[in-house]
Structures are given as C-alpha cells and as structure tokens.
Amino acid sequence: MKNVVEPPWILIYVNFSLYIIEGEKVSEPADFVGYCGLYCNACGIRQGKIKEAVQNLRKVMGAYGFDKIMPELAEWEPSFKHYGEFEQVLTGLVNLFGDCPGCYAGGGDPGCKVRRCAQQRGYKTCAECPDVQECEKILEHVKGDPTRRAVLEEIKEMGPEKWAEKMQEKGFSYLQT
Incomplete structure (x- = not known):
C-alpha cells in the first residue's frame, strides 16, 4: 500500500481542537489565558461579537436605505439628526473592539495595571504571584x-x-454567564 500524504489543511483541521490558528502562527491554548485569569477565547470581543453586531446592524440599515432617509426620519424622531455621529460610533466600536489578538499580543486595555504588574514581576498570570489574594490591582480590575x-x-x-485546555473544552462565552 502506498503512503498517502494528507493535504496541509487536513492537518490544520485535525489540530484545531488543540491549537488556535492565528494567521501564520499556531498558538497554544495557554497563550490565551490573560494575566488576570480571563480566558481570551471566551471573550465576546475576541470572538468578534461587537464587530459582527455592527456589521449586521449596518447590513439591515443599508437594506432599508437609512442613510438616505434619515433627514426625513429626523422630522419624526429628533435624535435621528445625529445619524452621522452614530455611524462614527459604530466605526469606533469596530476599530477598538473589532479584532482583539488577546492579552499577550497587546489586546485589551493598553494601560492595564494588572498586565503591567505581571510583566514587571515576570509572571505569566497573577496566579503565580504570592500577593494575589491581597492585591489591590486585581481587586480593582475584577470589580463585578x-x-x-x-x-x-x-x-x-x-x-x-x-x-x-479545560476552558477550551467548555467552549463557552462570557456573554453566556
């Protein structure tokens, strides 16, 4: 029997349950455990929920030609005169929350105190820190x-x-909790 070499896409598919494909780079699931203990792949922002919602809203509004009828609609509903600003907000949402690469790749809050502290101390997560139970930064960060x-x-x-791996097997979104 002749050796059969599978096409590369089959190998990627087989490995998808173990690894997340990030462009050219194959990332380990642990690369998506945030410093604070959030699992990036369970985040609605990382999952593209905001970008998807904006795209869906724009699709529906485009189908009805809202951009063309807003001046007329503004006669019935005064807030519609701010449609241009609304479009800018939608664009801003996609720009800020559209494609999050995860905490380790610079996603999330650029000024995150928790990330900065963990990096300065050389920790992959705050779980490694002996002060985590009393830490004011983590307390402030996890409010709620x-x-x-x-x-x-x-x-x-x-x-x-x-x-x-446990989180990946769960396959949930923080939006479901």
Whole structure:
C-alpha cells in the first residue's frame, strides 16, 4: 500500500481542537489565558461579537436605505439628526473592539495595571504571584467578578496549560454567564 500524504489543511483541521490558528502562527491554548485569569477565547470581543453586531446592524440599515432617509426620519424622531455621529460610533466600536489578538499580543486595555504588574514581576498570570489574594490591582480590575480570585487559584493548582485546555473544552462565552 502506498503512503498517502494528507493535504496541509487536513492537518490544520485535525489540530484545531488543540491549537488556535492565528494567521501564520499556531498558538497554544495557554497563550490565551490573560494575566488576570480571563480566558481570551471566551471573550465576546475576541470572538468578534461587537464587530459582527455592527456589521449586521449596518447590513439591515443599508437594506432599508437609512442613510438616505434619515433627514426625513429626523422630522419624526429628533435624535435621528445625529445619524452621522452614530455611524462614527459604530466605526469606533469596530476599530477598538473589532479584532482583539488577546492579552499577550497587546489586546485589551493598553494601560492595564494588572498586565503591567505581571510583566514587571515576570509572571505569566497573577496566579503565580504570592500577593494575589491581597492585591489591590486585581481587586480593582475584577470589580463585578467575585469569582476571579477562585479562578486564579484554579490556574495556580492546574497550571495555565491544563486550565486553558479545560476552558477550551467548555467552549463557552462570557456573554453566556
């Protein structure tokens, strides 16, 4: 029997469950564990939800020709006179939140104190830091998410690689929680 060489796209497909394809680079799932313990691939922004919503809204509005009828509609609803500004906001949403490469590749808040601190201390995640339970930066960063410290503890116990694999298997979005 002759050896059959599979086309490269088949190999990529087979490996997709283990790796995320990022352009030319193949990234490990652990590359998407943020310093603060968020899993980037579960983020609606990283998943392109905002970009998709803007594209869908523009498609519907374009089908109805809203850009052409706004002056007339503004007679019925005064806020429609700001349609041009609304379009600028939609463009801004896509520009800022359209394609997030993940925390390690510079995505997210460019001034993130948690990221800066972890980088200065040489940590891949805050889970490595002995001060994480009392850390004011992480407290400020996770306001509204009382589970983040428990998540960091889980990352510490499992290691970022195993934790990322667990998150990938879950296949959820933070928008679902």
